[in-house]
Amino acid sequence: MRRALAERPLPSADDHAARFARQREADRTATAEDYVELIADLLREEGEARAVDLARRMGVSQATVTATIGRLQRDGLVETKPYRGLFLTEEGGRLAAAAKARHDLVVRFLLALGLDHETAEADAEGVEHHVSEKALKAFARFLADRETPGR
Amino acid sequence: MRRALAERPLPSADDHAARFARQREADRTATAEDYVELIADLLREEGEARAVDLARRMGVSQATVTATIGRLQRDGLVETKPYRGLFLTEEGGRLAAAAKARHDLVVRFLLALGLDHETAEADAEGVEHHVSEKALKAFARFLADRETPGR
DNA sequence: TCCAAAATTTAGCCTAGGCTAAGTATTGTC
DNA sequence: GACAATACTTAGCCTAGGCTAAATTTTGGA
Numbered sequence: 181m182r183r184a185l186a187e188r189p190l191p192s193a194d195d196h197a198a199r200f201a202r203q204r205e206a207d208r209t210a211t212a213e214d215y216v217e218l219i220a221d222l223l224r225e226e227g228e229a230r231a232v233d234l235a236r237r238m239g240v241s242q243a244t245v246t247a248t249i250g251r252l253q254r255d256g257l258v259e260t261k262p263y264r265g266l267f268l269t270e271e272g273g274r275l276a277a278a279a280k281a282r283h284d285l286v287v288r289f290l291l292a293l294g295l296d297h298e299t300a301e302a303d304a305e306g307v308e309h310h311v312s313e314k315a316l317k318a319f320a321r322f323l324a325d326r327e328t329p330g331r
Numbered sequence: 332m333r334r335a336l337a338e339r340p341l342p343s344a345d346d347h348a349a350r351f352a353r354q355r356e357a358d359r360t361a362t363a364e365d366y367v368e369l370i371a372d373l374l375r376e377e378g379e380a381r382a383v384d385l386a387r388r389m390g391v392s393q394a395t396v397t398a399t400i401g402r403l404q405r406d407g408l409v410e411t412k413p414y415r416g417l418f419l420t421e422e423g424g425r426l427a428a429a430a431k432a433r434h435d436l437v438v439r440f441l442l443a444l445g446l447d448h449e450t451a452e453a454d455a456e457g458v459e460h461h462v463s464e465k466a467l468k469a470f471a472r473f474l475a476d477r478e479t480p481g482r
Numbered sequence: 483t484c485c486a487a488a489a490t491t492t493a494g495c496c497t498a499g500g501c502t503a504a505g506t507a508t509t510g511t512c
Numbered sequence: 513g514a515c516a517a518t519a520c521t522t523a524g525c526c527t528a529g530g531c532t533a534a535a536t537t538t539t540g541g542a
Contacts, residue, residue: 188398189376189389190372190373190376190377190388191452192386193384193387195449196388196389196390197387197388197390198390198453199452199453199456200365200388200389200390200456201390202453202456202457203456203457204529204530205410206457207358208498211498211499212541214351221341222341225340225341226341229520230519230520231520232518232520233344234517236339236344236348237344237347237348237351238347238348238351239347239348239349239351239352239523240351240499240500240501241500241501241502242519242521243500243501243502243503243520243521243522243523244499244500244501245520246520246521246522247498247499247500247521248498248499250495250500251499260523262507262508262517262519262520263507263508263509263519268472290466290469291468293459293463293466293470293473294472295466295469296465299463299465299466301342301350302349302350302353302463303461303462303463303466304466305350305351305354305461306353306354306357306460306461306462307458307461307462309457309461310454310456310457310458310460310461311454311457311458312450312453312454313452314446314447314450314454315441315446315450316443318441318444318445318446319444321444321445322444328378355500356501359494359528362528362529381489382489382490383489383490384486391529391530391531392530392532393489393490393491394490394491394492394493394530394531394532394533395530395531397490397491397492397527397531398528398530399528399529400537402527402528402529411490413489413491413537413538414488414489414490414537414538414539479494
């Protein structure tokens, strides 16, 4: 006998549409977050972030990176000094820091659930853009509870 | 003093690129999954799935739905009988069932973590397309453990 | 039956994000 | 100091997914 899952009726059309709209919004910002996060990582770990390295690490052509960086520049997140590398604006830096914090929290949470490292990292890449603040808080709470063995 | 998080070095460029490639792949299939899942829900709950209702529930224009349904038809997932509604092919039905199973599991998991119903549903909408089978298994394990209070 | 309302499609436009191929510019090394 | 290798940009193309406005069906009720 199947656990009664409160066979959910459909939400109102408006609520339903709002969920999808939030979804599309998240999709739109995901690329920007991935780029600034990677640029920040490269700056921190390698001392510089070159377009050619972004292309390699994102698995896209250099032409695609040029175009995407153009949009990020237009949006005030990134600055470029050709042949010198890419840099984050203040706003870009803030976005990267927030993205990294989210990313790391999701990874820690998935590891705590028992996932192997590579899967946790790979899944976090997708999940980090689609979880609400409330979910992130719940993840953090889970991790905190878990590190407090006694009650 | 910050918990030592094994300040992860960057993955190899190839591994990194593979993660992003998987990500882009998931993005490509997300729309199809959302549509067939919604069509299946409408067929089950309302007896029919009309393009106009999809437009309302997805929060997009009817023209967008026409175009998207065209792609789903081309891909063998959906059939249309104009003014009679939309139907799923066998493959479309399988995809919808898989998507719904994933969706429901994610919702149950998020509820178990303490999220309210609306947030769980909204977050699931995004998360369901980006979690691996391994993560889903971990979610299921968590739910199972939780329902077995004793050890 | 007729005809207005509702559903659907078409046309034409746009952006993001992919690609390849072919430039152009810079650097670093000999 | 020249020049090959490397980095970057440009041009031109493509698909998915959005939009509005304007047809075009089709349905259902008076």
